Amino acid sequence: MxxxxxxxxxxxxxxxxxxxxxxxxxxxxxxxxxxxxxxxxxxxxxxxxxxxxxxxxxxxxxxxxxxxxxxxxxxxxxxxxxxxxxxxxxxxxxxxxxxxxxxxxxxxxxxxxxxxxxxxxxxxxxxxxxxxxxxxxxxxxxxxxxxxxxxxxxLDDLALILYTSGTTGSPKGAMLSHANLVWNCFNMMVGVDVTSTEVTLISAPLFHVAALNQTLLPTFLKGGTSVIMPSWDAEVCYDLIEKHRVTWMFGVTTMFADFARSPRWAEADLSSLRTLMAGGAAIPVALIRTYQERGLVFCQGYGLTETAPGATFLEAGESVRKAGSAGVPVFFSSVRVARPDLTTAPVGEPGEVLIQGPNVTPGYWRDPQASAAALTEDGWFRSGDIAIMDEEGHLSIVDRIKDMYISGGENVYPAEVEEALFAHPAVAEAAVVGMADQRWGEVGRAFVVLRPGAGVAPGELTGFLRSRLAKYKIPVRFEIVDALPKTGSGKIRKSELRDRPLPG
Structure with missing residues (x-):
């Protein structure tokens, strides 16, 4: 052939x-x-x-x-x-x-x-x-x-055009070659030990690269079984895990939070699950601990559509000690954290994540300008994400560059604030954006979804954050909402939240 x-x-x-x-x-x-x-x-x-x-x-x-x-x-x-x-x-x-x-x-x-x-x-x-x-x-x-x-x-021929979420402006068509997909599968099989007896639950949308290339394709390559869910439903997920003895599944924060909120959480038979894998956005440590306390292996990774998608991965052996970390660079790729001049940032200093390897996109379909902006002259892909690399080479995602805002001259990373909010027992989901302020330049505006039946008193969330965050990081507005706007892949549409008018 x-x-x-x-x-x-x-x-x-x-x-x-x-x-x-x-x-x-x-x-x-x-x-x-x-x-x-x-x-x-x-x-x-x-x-x-x-x-x-x-x-x-x-x-x-x-x-x-x-x-x-x-x-x-x-x-x-x-x-x-x-x-x-x-x-x-x-x-x-x-x-x-x-x-x-x-x-x-x-x-x-x-x-x-x-x-x-x-x-x-x-x-x-x-x-x-x-x-x-x-x-x-x-x-x-x-x-x-x-x-x-x-x-x-x-292998170098073009295989996929995947359109980015389009949270701002027109979506771009990220090109992925057959080689990009194959090398990502190799990276996945190194990190997860995918077996020929794997029973993988495909619960995230397949038009999103993570469901396709982090689960379905590696499972197919190894000869395992993919159990396909047409759409996410926590109760159906429990049924399928028990019926088919699912061993592996991928999800984003909102899916795993939804799953753990089910009344079936405490008693369901989840003994077949060997690996839970999360990505798409930073996962709150409190949520990761919820799964680990249930005796489940919860591994976080980091990547983008343009990296097919895996760039870093936290393997099972490190998943407890390094909970909250996105892991180390995948086996066949290189990752570094860079300053604005593209020099490598020292340990502990926030900078932009750059990725290089055989899994990295050759560029964007019919968009040479965007391709040139995304790739450095020596072939590093500029992610637009801010992260910190620790002394062991583990990456911790801080936020998107475009989501960061500056309040009183200080950088505020919404993901850090959202994680602190998630630790409150009444909070199911949270999203923080910057809004204009005459005195401070920008201040935080938090949108919060409460757990079913929960409530919070006025000022309660502000008080909760005081012992956890510096004062300048605490949002000045908290708005309780029924749901957060999301993309098809489960990411929160922060651009829509930024544009939302203030109530009354």
Whole structure:
């Protein structure tokens, strides 16, 4: 086989472990042999529609086995896969389709209204109930004998275009090569000891690089089983862990906080879980301790879409001693903390995180200016995140550069304030942003979601923080809200909070 990229994986896995279960969704199991046959049929049909090497194929819908099948079929042809956030509006999706130049779109019926509002023209493939002129995904995947496909694909060829969350301005299309994805899988298998008997719960959205490349792809590479959740639901998560004896799962802070708040937390059988892995944003130490006190191994990592995504990882053996740390650089990558002039910052000094390695993006699709701004001349990716490196080489994420604000000449990192707030027993979630102030320049404004049934008295949160933070770090406003605005990957939309008008 001349396909050195991901498109060759189903055939190789089918040869090594044909009857082993690759995916489980809603009680249906799909073997590795099934994935190979279905992906090859899909690729044959795509080729009949004119898809070839370098063309872009988009996918719009919740987590589904069809996501993986479409991705592998796309890569069999040497084409580029473009997963889209199904929670976005038609104008947002339309921008990404136009910008990527996608010519074929596979979509879930739940997204039909959005798809109908797109200007097109696109070749449309529906996972169910296709409209006139559209193709039926299941017919493509399950019928007919596929023609042999042996398209040459090199590891350095482009595999994915992943659009960033777009919390400010138009989203950028981060390009990831097959090599970027493969090296990240290697890094993951070193850090987590992924096994062929792994049962991985895919509970975060697959259009987000962490769910795709930190869990599903390493599990597929090793021949384990991925149990797919269409969307996050804490109670369904408990059911799936117990039913399938899940060993490994990834989540973001909001998911793990939600899971631990369930009435089932204390008594549920979680004995099969070998590794819990978190990322996407700094995880409050109080939340990590909640899991460790339950006897669970909770590992934090750090990365970005542009680093495919893993940059650092805290392995199980260090997860208690270094709780709250994002770990050390992954095996095949280098990470350093830099001052504004890009010289390396000394131990303990906050600076921007820079990453270099075979997992780092070659740049942004059709955006040479953004690519040049993100990559230094000697190939280090500028993350825009602030961190501190300790004397043992462990990274602690402080905040995003753009989220930091200056109050009375002092830098305030909202993540530090949010972590302190999270320690209050009534607080379920918190987000802090800077707002203009005539005297101090900027001061903090905190948005707080309370735990069910909890309440806080006026001034209680201010008093709680006084013994934990310097006075200039304590927000001057606390607003109790029902929920925080989030991106599809679970990150808080702080730009929306900054723009929110003050009450009355």
């Amino acid at each position: 001349r396909n050195a990229g991901l498109g060759g994986w189903p055939a190789r896995r089918a040869q090594m472990s044909p009857q082993r279960t690759a995916f489980v969704l809603a009680g249906r199991s799909v073997s590795y042999a099934d994935v190979h046959r279905r992906a090859t049929r899909l690729a044959s049909r795509m080729r009949e529609e004119g898809i070839g090497a370098g063309d872009r194929v988009a996918y719009l819908g919740p987590n589904h086995v069809a996501f993986a099948e479409t991705m592998f079929a796309t890569h069999l042809l040497g084409a580029v896969f473009v997963p889209l956030n199904f929670r976005l509006t038609a104008p947002e999706i339309g921008y990404m389709l136009r910008h990527s130049g996608a010519s074929l779109l596979v979509y879930d019926p739940g997204c039909a209204q959005t798809v109908r509002a797109l200007p097109g023209p696109y070749t449309l493939v529906a996972l169910g109930s296709p409209a006139p002129g559209e193709h039926d995904f299941e017919t493509w995947a399950s019928r007919g004998e596929p023609d042999p496909i042996d398209v040459p694909v090199a």
